[in-house]
Amino acid sequence: MPQDVAALRQTLSIAPVIPVIVLDDVEKARPLAEALVAGGLRVLEVTLRTPNALRVIEEMAKVEGAIVGSGTVRTPLQMGHSVDAGCQFMVSPGASPRLLEAAEAHAIPLLPGIGTPTEAMTASEHGYSFLKFFPAEALGGAKVLKAYASPLSDITFCPTGGIDLEKAKTYLSLPNVICVGGSWVMPADAIEASDWARIESLSRDAAALKS
Numbered sequence: 398m399p400q401d402v403a404a405l406r407q408t409l410s411i412a413p414v415i416p417v418i419v420l421d422d423v424e425k426a427r428p429l430a431e432a433l434v435a436g437g438l439r440v441l442e443v444t445l446r447t448p449n450a451l452r453v454i455e456e457m458a459k460v461e462g463a464i465v466g467s468g469t470v471r472t473p474l475q476m477g478h479s480v481d482a483g484c485q486f487m488v489s490p491g492a493s494p495r496l497l498e499a500a501e502a503h504a505i506p507l508l509p510g511i512g513t514p515t516e517a518m519t520a521s522e523h524g525y526s527f528l529k530f531f532p533a534e535a536l537g538g539a540k541v542l543k544a545y546a547s548p549l550s551d552i553t554f555c556p557t558g559g560i561d562l563e564k565a566k567t568y569l570s571l572p573n574v575i576c577v578g579g580s581w582v583m584p585a586d587a588i589e590a591s592d593w594a595r596i597e598s599l600s601r602d603a604a605a606l607k608s
């Protein structure tokens with residue numbers, strides 16, 4: 398089936414911010430997910446950019462309250478791996494027709510990425526109305542999505558890329574933004590130092606934002 402809009406809307410409505418996680422250390426997967434969930438960010442995107450990413454997903458999926466998806470999904474094979482690892486959704490930086498069609502064979506929804514109106518319209522023609530706007534800040538930020546709101550009024554976005562707490566507020570004030578993605582809630586040095594309290598605190602600030 399085309400994009401399961403009801404399932405995605407439900408998932409993307411749970412928290413205003415989706416942490417975008419790049420992690421290879423499987424030992425840190427559970428405490429990191431626990432800190433994010435404790436701070437109120439329950440929807441977690443684990444990018445398939447590290448050798449152990451699928452094992453990280455498996456560990457994070459065991460954390461009570463966590464809803465774990467895969468990110469940086471670029472091939473149909475990665476979709477199968479994502480489902481097998483226990484993902485509940487998938488995210489891609491792009492929206493190639495091959496990827497959009499491959500996602501139809503899977504029970505979990507795909508949030509594909511777009512950067513232009515033409516890409517958004519192409520994804521829409523394939524039945525996708527929830528899209529990631531990537532890389533959000535490099536493409537012009539919230540003012541671009543504001544400009545999309547009227548001509549692409551049936552499309553809802555999750556901007557990702559270069560967003561921090563302040564910028565997130567601006568995006569979340571737009572009618573066509575359901576949530577934002579970002580990595581600012583888990584600075585690399587905090588993960589390195591296993592400073593879970595700091596990550597929980599940053600997550601709490603992010604979770605307090607309203608869409």
Ligand code: 3PG
Nearest residue numbers: 417557558559560579580
């Ligand atoms: C990414 O692909 O890494 C995400 O867009 C996260 O971006 P950020 O690190 O700029 O928040």
